[in-house]
Amino acid sequence: MTLGGGSGIIVEQLDDPGMAADCTLTAVGRDGADRLVGLTAGHCGQVGSRLLAEYDPKAGVVGRITAKSEEMDWAVIEFDPARVVPTRRVTQSEINGVGGAPGVGDNVCKNGRTTGFTCGIVWETHPAWFASHVCADHGDSGSPVLRGDQLIGMVVAGKDFQVGPITVPLPSCQGAGDVIHQPDAATDIQMVLRDIDRQAGPGAGFRLI
Template sequence: MVSTRASRWALVAGVVAAAGLVLAPGAGAQEKVVVTNGLQLDHGAGLTLCTLGPVGTDNAGRLIGITAAHCAGGGDLYYPGKRDLGPIGHYAHVSADQAFHDYAVIEYDPAKVTLSSNGPALRIDRVLEGGLPAVGSNVCKDGRTTGKTCGLVGSNADGLITSFAVNVPGDSGGPLVLARNDGTATEWAGIVTRVALTMPPFVYTSAKNILDDIATRGPDAPGAGFTPVND
């Protein structure tokens, strides 16, 4: 009788354990959101006024996004329309100099975020060689307000790019890429900064200025060694 009872308990325990093994992976599991260039930003302060630039990884393997410094509003960021997920990232660095280095570094939570190089309008999978498009080259940007617009580069002095690619409020921080003759647009060239009384009037902070400035903060700083994701 004892032996039979023990066998029954062993059987029950085995069934429970097996069920646990089946159910455990799903218990508390959270689906990751896909973050790409061109995504509308949702700040901790409840603001959705700007656009995310390129996304990728840094020297430490952190998940990194870049946007404009003047966009930073609150420390945490949320996925647009999914605040129930809680914060998916935070501002790891915001440049104090917004004249020539108007950029901020975002670090995303790898438990909640997967990065993709394919944005709503642009694909970014590498940095433009030298990080500064030549005068006369054609560039395209994406932003939450005006979407994809393209135009020629008028100047690139001091790492600030002026172009006929239109941007307006809300597009700030959005990605700028070099548009090749075959229609591809995968090389990151900068981010939307502002509109100025210049000709052309649309101003972008170059990838060169951003990456050079990040490098001055050391190899372990968030964003150091930034490489766009290729996925």
């Protein structure tokens, strides 16, 4: 089956048998050991968790989480190369490279299994993450954040809107056309890839194919 950044996945929850989490792939490629791997948010599962493709769960297990970081909130998935065909294009998004961090005011887009392909303005930036007005909700964790066709981030959480010292709680986004919703935090993909390289395990040397 074909999977890429923006594809929905179902992730086994080893700490809660019988349960599964809906998440989104950030990207699929190969690592320095030529393994077929994918990236998603670390809170989606545990090392050893099995994965199904959301659009065809009856096809069975397509991969497992083999590395993750709680602090940086990333996970590496090793796919069965006999069962997965990688793609750079999923619906409206196409990933043709890895870009640098955005600036405040940049327009970025994300592709997620829950709320689809949506775009918004970057509100704030930090060394390891940024917040934008892209629409995301539960299940969009791991969604690729793009500037054009360049992968620049991974959606990991919603956050309250800050106006100076005032915190404005807002609801999560329900889908395209929902204008008033909380910003969404995304990790800087360059920081994520450097952290994966530092661990020198599965996913190190990640490259798009």
